[in-house]
Amino acid sequence: MTVIKYMKADWVAQADIQEQQDGKFRGVVMLSRERGAGSDDTQHTVDAPSDSPEQALEQAKALAHRLLAGIDA
Numbered sequence: 001m002t003v004i005k006y007m008k009a010d011w012v013a014q015a016d017i018q019e020q021q022d023g024k025f026r027g028v029v030m031l032s033r034e035r036g037a038g039s040d041d042t043q044h045t046v047d048a049p050s051d052s053p054e055q056a057l058e059q060a061k062a063l064a065h066r067l068l069a070g071i072d073a
Contacts, residue, residue, distance in 0.1 A: 013029050027058075
């Protein structure tokens with residue numbers, strides 16, 4: 001699955017999924033500054049696991065939008 005990137009100012013949110021050992025999927029978002037890796041990088045996960053990768057990715061995309069909305073540009 002392709003990572004989906006969203007940007008706001010110099011912040012990048014990358015939405016993706018992780019398959020769990022129980023066969024469920026969880027959406028994850030890596031939030032970082034565009035200028036490279038550093039102490040500002042943080043990983044966020046969706047609270048609830050999903051039964052399908054598509055549902056997990058939709059939840060990750062929503063989380064990415066919420067995280068970027070909370071950043072003052």
